[in-house]
Amino acid sequence: MLWYLGKRLLQLIPVFFGATFLIYFMVFSLPGDPVAALFGDRQPSPQVIEAIRQQYNLDKPFFVQYLLWIGGLFRGDLGTTFSGLPVSQQLAAAFPITARLAILSLVFEAVAGIVVGVIAGLRKGKLFDATALVVSLLLISVPTFVVGFLLQYVLGINLGLFRVTVSGQAPWSELVLPAIVLASVSFAYIVRLTRASVAENMSADFVRTATAKGLSRRRVVGVHIFRNSLIPVVTYLGVDIGNLMVGAIVTEGIFNIHGVGGTVFQAVKLGEGPTVVSFVAVMVIIFMLANLLVDLLYAVLDPRIRYAK
Amino acid sequence: MPSNTEPRSATHYVAPIEETPLLAVDQVNEDEKTRSLWTDAWESMRRRPTFWISSILILLIIVVAIAPGLFTHVDPRAANLNDSNEGPRAGHLLGFTRQGYDVYARVIWGAQNSLIVGLLATVLVTIVGIVIGAFAGFYGGWLDTIVSRIGDVFFSIPTVLGAIVFMSVLPARNAVTVSLVLAVFAWPQIARIMRGAVLSAKQADYVTASSALGVSRFTTLVRHVIPNSLAPVIVVATVSLGTFIVAEATLSFLGIGLPASALSWGLDINAAQSSIRTSPSTIFWPSAALSITVLAFLLLGDVVRDALDPKARARR
Numbered sequence: 001m002l003w004y005l006g007k008r009l010l011q012l013i014p015v016f017f018g019a020t021f022l023i024y025f026m027v028f029s030l031p032g033d034p035v036a037a038l039f040g041d042r043q044p045s046p047q048v049i050e051a052i053r054q055q056y057n058l059d060k061p062f063f064v065q066y067l068l069w070i071g072g073l074f075r076g077d078l079g080t081t082f083s084g085l086p087v088s089q090q091l092a093a094a095f096p097i098t099a100r101l102a103i104l105s106l107v108f109e110a111v112a113g114i115v116v117g118v119i120a121g122l123r124k125g126k127l128f129d130a131t132a133l134v135v136s137l138l139l140i141s142v143p144t145f146v147v148g149f150l151l152q153y154v155l156g157i158n159l160g161l162f163r164v165t166v167s168g169q170a171p172w173s174e175l176v177l178p179a180i181v182l183a184s185v186s187f188a189y190i191v192r193l194t195r196a197s198v199a200e201n202m203s204a205d206f207v208r209t210a211t212a213k214g215l216s217r218r219r220v221v222g223v224h225i226f227r228n229s230l231i232p233v234v235t236y237l238g239v240d241i242g243n244l245m246v247g248a249i250v251t252e253g254i255f256n257i258h259g260v261g262g263t264v265f266q267a268v269k270l271g272e273g274p275t276v277v278s279f280v281a282v283m284v285i286i287f288m289l290a291n292l293l294v295d296l297l298y299a300v301l302d303p304r305i306r307y308a309k
Numbered sequence: 310m311p312s313n314t315e316p317r318s319a320t321h322y323v324a325p326i327e328e329t330p331l332l333a334v335d336q337v338n339e340d341e342k343t344r345s346l347w348t349d350a351w352e353s354m355r356r357r358p359t360f361w362i363s364s365i366l367i368l369l370i371i372v373v374a375i376a377p378g379l380f381t382h383v384d385p386r387a388a389n390l391n392d393s394n395e396g397p398r399a400g401h402l403l404g405f406t407r408q409g410y411d412v413y414a415r416v417i418w419g420a421q422n423s424l425i426v427g428l429l430a431t432v433l434v435t436i437v438g439i440v441i442g443a444f445a446g447f448y449g450g451w452l453d454t455i456v457s458r459i460g461d462v463f464f465s466i467p468t469v470l471g472a473i474v475f476m477s478v479l480p481a482r483n484a485v486t487v488s489l490v491l492a493v494f495a496w497p498q499i500a501r502i503m504r505g506a507v508l509s510a511k512q513a514d515y516v517t518a519s520s521a522l523g524v525s526r527f528t529t530l531v532r533h534v535i536p537n538s539l540a541p542v543i544v545v546a547t548v549s550l551g552t553f554i555v556a557e558a559t560l561s562f563l564g565i566g567l568p569a570s571a572l573s574w575g576l577d578i579n580a581a582q583s584s585i586r587t588s589p590s591t592i593f594w595p596s597a598a599l600s601i602t603v604l605a606f607l608l609l610g611d612v613v614r615d616a617l618d619p620k621a622r623a624r625r
Contacts, residue, residue, distance in 0.1 A: 014458060014462075016465075018459070018461070018462030019462050019466055022462060022463070022466070023466070023471075023474055026474060026475055026478070137604070137611075138604070140607060141551065141601075141604035141607050142603075143555045143558055143559060143599065143603070144559075145559065145578065146578065146596040146599065146600060149582070149585060149592055150596070152585070153585055153592075157585070242467030242468075242470065243467070245470055246467060246469040246473075246559070249473070250562070250563070253563070254582075264473070268477055268563050271477070276473065276474060277474055277477075277478075280470055280471075280473060283470060284465065284466050284471075287466075287470075291465075
């Protein structure tokens with residue numbers, strides 16, 4: 001276990017530097033002078049340009065700029081946006097809201113998805129299974145922002161069950177509808193994954209053995225099938241965190257939530273490149289760490305990995 | 310020559326020919342064309358109604374994308390503010406947007422960009438993924454290590470998230486750049502799958518046989534290993550076509566995909582956002598067109614997976 005953990009951490013290091021370098025390189029090697037963009041049509045004096053270039057380390061070689069940025073990242077300094085506000089301050093205000101939204105939708109998709117998936121898998125070929133398959137396929141093919149508008153219109157505007165937009169503080173209760181929207185696609189994937197792996201495990205040798213040695217169906221399903229069926233679902237959660245982040249940008253934009261996603265949404269609309277880059281870089285880092293966590297969870301569930309050398 | 314069915318005189322017991330597998334061997338008609346994975350897959354696909362439904366839908370969408378003029382004579386860029394948010398009337402089936410565009414004409418013309426981005430990104434990702442995955446898996450060694458680590462870096466950035474960063478600083482926005490940017494972040498998935506498939510195909514006897522006959526490594530890879538490793542890649546490529554269409558719509562919806570002047574469902578959904586209370590139908594139709602297109606490709610992907618992956622077929 002410890003060996004596995006160490007290996008995973010070591011593997012993360014090159015990926016972390018590679019990914020952050022890629023993002024940094026992409027943005028700063030592209031045409032267009034950020035200082036000129038800052039002034040728009042006006043022509044600043046050369047001294048002003050020079051001062052700004054020094055302030056943002058633009059006068060240093062590219063690689064040094066990258067190292068300074070990474071160094072700042074580790075000290076919690078994410079730089080300032082060109083409007084003067086520190087990115088970390090913006091992030092600190094936005095993060096708790098997005099964390100609440102993400103927790104709500106993760107709980108929703110995991111609980112509902114696994115429950116529906118297990119029932120469908122146990123009743124393969126029955127009506128419940130067929131319905132679950134069709135509904136999940138529909139949910140997967142309808143993009144998040146369409147689901148968002150649909151539920152906003154039907155539940156929010158037509159039926160008046162939910163608030164259409166979320167207020168500044170974004171309390172838990174107001175985040176229920178956005179969380180359902182955000183979870184919809186992942187919920188469908190989890191249903192399909194759980195169903196497939198439950199159906200497959202039902203005919204596995206270890207299940208036959210468990211039944212043959214006289215275990216109750218409750219124990220066979222609850223321990224042997226359920227736990228083994230969770231492995232692909234947990235793997236999916238790692239990928240899914242990436243989907244949730246993209247989904248959060250769209251969902252928070254639609255429901256006017258001032259979280260991390262909503263900030264990126266606004267920054268994209270206003271063309272504030274630096275804010276977008278800093279925020280997305282943080283999101284990518286969170287994505288990598290979350291995937292590490294998922295890998296550890298994976299090891300807890302699967303003894304073959306836990307004891308592997 | 311004695312007939313096969315007559316009992317033979319023998320001093321020791323010989324099983325009747327019917328009981329031995331020899332009969333089956335004799336009955337093999339060598340002139341008959343061998344059934345490959347592809348003919349098998351075709352046989353299983355054509356029996357599924359889902360295959361025909363999704364294929365017809367996709368064909369229809371392709372025709373709409375190639376010749377939108379066949380379906381509407383209204384100019385999708387002709388706007389008359391007098392018609393703003395007006396309901397349907399003769400010649401304008403689905404009413405008008407806030408800007409006074411004809412909704413039906415824009416839905417029809419919007420298919421083009423979605424399909425171009427979906428197809429182009431899929432083709433790019435598939436070619437790059439196959440080449441990189443095949444070389445990494447077949448030759449192994451330091452090439453594999455380097456390529457796999459580079460792939461890990463791109464894989465650690467969610468495709469649309471990376472595309473948002475890239476597109477928000479890219480000066481040129483059109484269907485080609487959107488496809489390129491999506492492909493930049495999506496190729497490791499196909500490369501990984503291809504690498505895995507090549508690794509297992511490499512062990513096969515026909516590869517050893519090919520080498521024993523003196524065929525060069527490269528020719529063995531191209532002629533034997535790659536064609537035998539394509540099935541899982543094709544499955545993923547079909548499904549990813551749908552996800553690329555969603556990605557383009559999402560980027561356009563955010564305002565960093567196609568330029569505002571382009572005809573795209575994502576842009577139309579974004580524009581209709583402000584009039585969701587007054588005329589929800591302007592947001593409904595492009596959304597429906599987008600969802601049906603994605604659904605068609607997902608359905609086809611499902612059928613293709615069942616046909617090409619016998620394990621999945623057994624699971625069903």
